[in-house]
Amino acid sequence: MDPLILSFAVVNGLLIGGIYGGVALGLSLIFGVLRVVNFAHGSLLMLALYAAYWLQIWAGIDPYYSIIVTVPLLFGIGFMIQSVIIAPLIRRESALVVEPLSALLLTAGVYLVIDNLALMAFGPNVRSATTSFALPPVMLGQIPVNMPRLIGFGAAIVVAVGLAWWLKTTRMGRAIRAVASNRDAAALSGINVPLVYAVTFGIGASILGLFGSLLATFVPITPQVGLNFGIRSFIVVVLGGIGSLPGSIVGGLVIGVFEAIASQFVPATSAAILSLGLFVLILLVRPSGLMGKA
Amino acid sequence: MSVAPHTTSAAPAAKSKSRVLPLALFTAVLLGIPLVVKDSFFIHSCIVVLFFAYMATSWNFVCGYVGQLSIGHSMFAGAGGYATVLLFTQTGLSPWLGLPVGGLVAALLSVLVGYPTFRLKGPYFALTTIAFAEMIRIWVENTDTFLGIPLNGAAGITVPLLGQNVAAMQFNDKVPYYYIIATMLGGALLATWLLENAKLGFYLKAIRGDVDAAESLGISPSRYQLIALAISAFMTGMGGGFYAQFYRYVNAERLIGVDLSIDMALMSIIGGQGTIFGPLLGALLLAPLAEITRSHLGGSLLGLHIVVYGVILILAVLYLPKGLIDPLRRLAAKFNGRGTGR
Numbered sequence: 117m118d119p120l121i122l123s124f125a126v127v128n129g130l131l132i133g134g135i136y137g138g139v140a141l142g143l144s145l146i147f148g149v150l151r152v153v154n155f156a157h158g159s160l161l162m163l164a165l166y167a168a169y170w171l172q173i174w175a176g177i178d179p180y181y182s183i184i185v186t187v188p189l190l191f192g193i194g195f196m197i198q199s200v201i202i203a204p205l206i207r208r209e210s211a212l213v214v215e216p217l218s219a220l221l222l223t224a225g226v227y228l229v230i231d232n233l234a235l236m237a238f239g240p241n242v243r244s245a246t247t248s249f250a251l252p253p254v255m256l257g258q259i260p261v262n263m264p265r266l267i268g269f270g271a272a273i274v275v276a277v278g279l280a281w282w283l284k285t286t287r288m289g290r291a292i293r294a295v296a297s298n299r300d301a302a303a304l305s306g307i308n309v310p311l312v313y314a315v316t317f318g319i320g321a322s323i324l325g326l327f328g329s330l331l332a333t334f335v336p337i338t339p340q341v342g343l344n345f346g347i348r349s350f351i352v353v354v355l356g357g358i359g360s361l362p363g364s365i366v367g368g369l370v371i372g373v374f375e376a377i378a379s380q381f382v383p384a385t386s387a388a389i390l391s392l393g394l395f396v397l398i399l400l401v402r403p404s405g406l407m408g409k410a
Numbered sequence: 411m412s413v414a415p416h417t418t419s420a421a422p423a424a425k426s427k428s429r430v431l432p433l434a435l436f437t438a439v440l441l442g443i444p445l446v447v448k449d450s451f452f453i454h455s456c457i458v459v460l461f462f463a464y465m466a467t468s469w470n471f472v473c474g475y476v477g478q479l480s481i482g483h484s485m486f487a488g489a490g491g492y493a494t495v496l497l498f499t500q501t502g503l504s505p506w507l508g509l510p511v512g513g514l515v516a517a518l519l520s521v522l523v524g525y526p527t528f529r530l531k532g533p534y535f536a537l538t539t540i541a542f543a544e545m546i547r548i549w550v551e552n553t554d555t556f557l558g559i560p561l562n563g564a565a566g567i568t569v570p571l572l573g574q575n576v577a578a579m580q581f582n583d584k585v586p587y588y589y590i591i592a593t594m595l596g597g598a599l600l601a602t603w604l605l606e607n608a609k610l611g612f613y614l615k616a617i618r619g620d621v622d623a624a625e626s627l628g629i630s631p632s633r634y635q636l637i638a639l640a641i642s643a644f645m646t647g648m649g650g651g652f653y654a655q656f657y658r659y660v661n662a663e664r665l666i667g668v669d670l671s672i673d674m675a676l677m678s679i680i681g682g683q684g685t686i687f688g689p690l691l692g693a694l695l696l697a698p699l700a701e702i703t704r705s706h707l708g709g710s711l712l713g714l715h716i717v718v719y720g721v722i723l724i725l726a727v728l729y730l731p732k733g734l735i736d737p738l739r740r741l742a743a744k745f746n747g748r749g750t751g752r
Binding site: 153201204205208217218220221222224225226227228229231232233235236240343347350351354383385386388389392393395396399400 | 479526527529530532533534536537538540541542544545548549551552668672679712713714716717719720721723724727728731
């Protein structure tokens, strides 16, 4: 194997992997705080991609500027999903933790509704947005680095670091961490738990709003694109350790590089099988993931 | 989740009496439909509905009673369907034998997958079953031949048309298929009834209620869960074989894809998992929706029925967590003059 081709594959794998990690951040945050496996995670990314696309078609807004709309839009959608659909379940359950399966079923229902509404509204056609910015590849030695992907990679790192800092220092961030570690104790000390849950879900979704805009120029936009990203996010989050933000990025990088290198030796489809196999293996052998608390 | 009190304290004789009449009525209607209705399109739709009822009942056999959510049951349908078709096209084995053999192949696969997986709980188990099914789907879609067996990749395999040929389970008329799947459904319901009244059923309920307590009483959770999974996979595999014979076609996306698994789970959960007739009820309500949107909207509103499924699922999880069969049961109990109203 030519070392240049291999190093090109590794660089590309790192970029894509960082993006996987960034997309998975919200899934990890929501599970860490609410103990809800959000099956609709990929569907929300799909909505964000379409939002960026239609903003360009209808209003001529460049995908990179549409962030101003997609991020608050997705925050609102996430906030509503939590407070309208999942909150009644949490109210009903008197136990400390929501029964994870019921919550999974609820979000699976949300996934079915969103994906198929999108199919009805937009049709099965593949679309893509274009940016007016000239984004030539930068050269890393002899290796060309794709600029939109590099932006996505950078955004993933910035969001992960920024989110961790925000959770650590701000009042709302501390409230979120308090609710994550003990819901009832947090409620007793005066924290508005339903609001914290809704805000957490909103933040998790708004990260997808950001990535919807950033990925719209190079990811084929279809109503089914969500499930692919959703399943990959599950793999990334389980690998990195559920609830761990750095774990999400590390898990993404591992999967990205793993698939990039594997697809140099076996067909890309077999690489997908291998990463699913890795997912199963991690769950069976080390369910806490690479960066999770054992 | 607590152990669902599945029967009231009333005497079993009274209970069975209250069930016999509606059951006999249902059976009569089921068997009578092809005698009264001659419209072949309608019969086709009925076969599809019965197929989903059968698949949901098979799913419920393990998932409903063990309390685990499998979203990978389509891998068993795929194993059964592909085995039935390949045995017929490659060795000439009649589908009448191919169906049970396909079921055995699915059962074998289920033991291999279930042995490591049943240790996982809740969402971890659910996600792992998806992962296994997706691995198999992607592999089949990208494999043309494996050890000399022509899997034919994403194109799928067509069963050669032989015309009216009873030995090859091919009929010019749809009615025989109707009676085959109705019989299979009856068998699956009977198996579930036997499960409810056999030791295995009580073991499974004990495991569902409290694994540790069950284990301390000497019930091996992994062993009995695996037995139930193997039986469920056997039935699901036979269902896959029936699907292959009915459409004379198998492909990975439809038979192993995640949609079929979700349909099976949805119908059981909405109807009432862990009960004999819940999955049947769920399928009778949901599957016609898909058929009606397909036939009357002519594909113009692709996905409409799944939107409705999703909404019903959300409402059911929030307001009827024991399924639609729960209020019906309470109603029936009232009618029988021994109100159990909780």
